[in-house]
Amino acid sequence: MDEQFAFSDDELPGPVSPRVWRVLAVDDDVDFQRATAFALSELEVLGGRVELVQAFSCREAQMMLAQQQDIALVLLDVVMETEDAGLRLIHSLREVIGNRDARVVLLTGEPGLAPAHEVMRDYDINDYWAKSELCAERLLTVLTAAVRGYAQLRAVATARRGLQMIVESSNALFCSKSTRELSAKILTEISSLLNLQTEGVVCLRLDEIQDEAELAVRIVGANGRFSGAVEGNLDSLDAPQVAKALSQCLREQQTLRLAEATVLFFPRFQAGADYACYVTCERPLDDTEIELLQVFSVSISRGLYNVALFSRLEEMAYQDDLLKIPNRNALIRMLDMTLKSNGKDQSVLVLIDIDNFSGANTAFGTGYGDFILGLVAKKLRDAFSSEVLIARVRDDLFAILGPQTQVRAAEIVALFRRHKRPYELGQVHSLSSVTMHLADFTGSASVALQDALLTLKQAKRLGHDQHGVYDPRLQSAHAESYRMLLALRDAVEAGQISVELQPQIDLRTQRVTGVEALARWRKADGKMVPPLSFIPLAEATGYILPLGDLLMRLALQAAKQLADAGYPQIRVAVNVSAPQLLQHDFIERFSSHLQAAGVTPQQIEVEITESVAMRTFDTVCEKLRALRAMGVEVAIDDFGTGFSSLSYLRLLPADRLKIDRSFILEIGEVSDQQMIAEAVIQIAARVGMQVIAEGVETQQQADWILSHGCRQAQGYLFAKPMACAELLDWLGCWSERQR
Incomplete structure (x- = not known):
């Protein structure tokens, strides 16, 4: 018994390589896609067969990436529908879909046009090649490096998930935990x-x-x-x-x-x-x-x-690897225990976020950012007793969970104020925070954290150094929004979505020059759902694409009915959202709808809002020029409500500006020198555009805008929005009155 005890080692199975490496090629160049498919056919990398998936637009690729989580490599053309479509796809892949494992290699058909170092770093791009340089041998090298990196990342991710599962099940497996x-x-x-x-x-x-x-x-x-x-x-x-x-x-x-x-x-x-x-x-x-x-x-x-x-x-x-404090998993675990305990009503969750942390990282490097994070973690640990949990949720987001007698957001933020040296380098100058009293919350720990994060996001929209307090009505608002989205989809299927048309009048001749197609949702019980309730929801969830497509078809059908009834000169204004307009095939889809409805482009006017026009200016201008070349007129809706530069307005290919209803309501209430409506009319004249006022409800308003140079108007003074059949009857009566 004077020798050390000997024990046998258990052999652990080695990792098993996947049989297939999936590669997604995103390029609108059919010839390059064909060449890529040929080059990758029957190719093996690191013991696995390469399977090619192809997308001919970034939108199509985004849908594929959202549905398929096993893409090893994305070969991405730099310029697709727009100049920054590729970068937006990468942002969506990393931040929205949450896929950090897939490797991304940018490709370009223009040799020498390499992206900036900051772009490669900030967008998590792994390599960059000109298409002309990507011979078969080099493509194999790029594939091998990307697949190896992907395999390593997946192995780490799989290991982490497996370790967490082991921890969760270890209570049943091991009697002793210390x-x-x-x-x-x-x-x-x-x-x-x-x-x-x-x-x-x-x-x-x-x-x-x-x-x-x-x-x-x-x-x-x-x-x-x-x-x-x-x-x-x-x-x-x-x-x-x-x-x-x-x-x-x-x-x-x-x-x-x-x-x-x-x-x-x-x-x-x-x-x-x-x-x-x-x-x-x-x-x-x-x-x-x-x-x-x-x-x-x-x-x-x-x-x-x-x-x-x-x-x-x-x-x-x-535990967070960098700061050696509890991480998001630990927070969720403790938050779940707290929500189920008797101390829930006396507990509070506070989230704090360092304002413009990403900007500091960009300016000074990640080493500086890590120093700041360490500073925050230390101050929080030193400020609270052991019964308060300090956790790093992600990046620069920290959570403090504990009794409300100890955890107060104002006192937490005050920890980082250096009044004598407020601008000292290496200090946190601005924090935004949110407080959630757990007594106000019912639900799981994950949902609690998500709702707190949403409250923080809403607070940060107001600027830096903001504080928000969780409102329990947020839960019911989320549930209501979800129910409305499901109901909206059912309404589309059931044919409950329609358009009503509101006439636009030439104030000098009293002729009807056009109508605006407005979305309407009538439920099965006859109740109407206001557009402001479902249109923003559709835009926020992406459902505006199928909904906008339906509304466009309905508006074109109305234009066809007007032409058949003897009113081909009356143009129909169709509202187009940003996601619709920025689709790479919008012009083709629009032309297809025109042809299917039997309508000429001259009968249609496309309305976009000022914010849409300024979103990606060059791309929008390209689409609007294409529309005008077809004969379609273009109007800028809600002009004056945004923050666009007037220097861009003269470059915008549009036919008319629409004065927002809020400015028309000022007539008679505000002096002429302060009237925004008059300024819009003058601006339109200077850039050679017509102007139309919406929301005209009184004769005083109509007389004022006409006297100031605005000849066209729409509003309840003339007619309310109405179905096409009703509009045809109204047009007959209007014509009789003008004789």
Whole structure:
């Protein structure tokens, strides 16, 4: 028994390589796509077959990436529908879809046009090549590097997920969760095994250097007369012979059989660290007892290793790697426990976010950013007791969870104020925060965090140094929005969406020059849903694309009915949203709808808002010029309500400006010198555009705009929006009145 115990190693299975590497090629160049497919056919990389998936637009690629999470590499053309379509696709892939593993290689047909270093870094782009340089051999090299990086990232991600699953299930697998708990059980079980009254000490070696004069040792378990030494060193034993035996065992790295005791050694390669266990004996142990103790030592080593492994897994799954504080997983776990506890009503969750942290990272580098994060973490740890959880949720977002008597957002933000040196470099100058009183919340921990994040996002829209308080009505608002979206989809399928047409009048001739098609939703019970309730929801969720397509078809059908009834000169104004207009195939789709409806382009006017016009100016101008070349007129709606530069207005290919209703309401209420409507009319005249006023409700308003140079108007003074059949009857009556 004077040799160290031997234990067998369990072999772990090696990683299994995937059989298929999926590559997504995003390019609107059919010839290049065909060449790529040929080059990748029957190609193998790192033992796996390459499978090519092709998308001919960024929109199509975005849908594929959202549905298919196993894309290893994206070969992406720089310029697609728009000049920045490729970058927006990468942003969507990383930030919206949340795929950080797929590798991205940018391609261009223009040699020498390389993206800036900041673009490669900020958009997480892995490589860049001109198409002409990408020969078959080089393509194989690019594929190999990208697939290897992807495989490594997926392996790490899979390992992390697996480790977290192990941590969650370990409560059922392991009885002991700490070295101290296990150490106490070791001494108890040895006593039971040997059927002896024993006393003992379990200690852990902290250093790995063998020739140190003094060992660094911590006592992790003890019973009997040694109980008071737990968490101390060997000197705290007040038993020199015991300390000497333990020290000898650790130095020689072997089990010692002494006259009055047995000192068991458990090496780090089996137990996760070097342990020594001193066990007193009332009498010398016989050979059978020694054999039993040796066999039991195998279980002890595995128990120690399991505890060490559990501690490491706990650290990896629930600790932030950079700051060594709890992470999002730890926050969710504690938040879930708090929401289910009796202390929920007295607890509060505070989120704090460093304003413009990404800007500081860009300006000074990630090292500076890490320093700032460390500063925040330290100040928060120092400010609160152990019953308050400090966690890093992500990036520069921190969470503080604890009793509301201790956790106050204003006091937290005040921790970072340096009034004497407010502009000192390396300090946090501005924080935004949100407070959620858990008494106001009902639901899961994940939903609580999401709602708090949404509240913080809404607060930050107001600028820097903002604070928001969670409103419990937010939950019901989310639920209502979701129900409305489902109802809207059902309404489209059931044919409950229609358009009504509001006439536009030439104030001098009193002729009807056009009508605006306005969306209407009539439920099965006859109740109307206001457009302001469902149009913004459709835009926020992306459903505006199918909805806008439907409304366009309905408006063109109305234009056809007007022409058939003898009114081909009356143009129909169709509202087009930003997502619709910026589709790469919008012009083709629009032309297809025109042809299907049997309508000429001269009968149609496309209305876009000022904010849409300024969104991606060059792309919008290109689309509007194409429309005007077809014969379609273009109007800028809600002009004056945005913040666009007037210098862009003269470059915008549009036929008329629409004065927003809010400015028409000022007529008679505001002096002429302060009238925005007059300014819009003058601007339109200077850039050679017509102008039309909407929301005209009184004769005074009509007379005023006409006297100031605006000839066209629409509003309730003339007619309300109406269905096409009703409009045809109204047109007949209007014509009779004008004779």
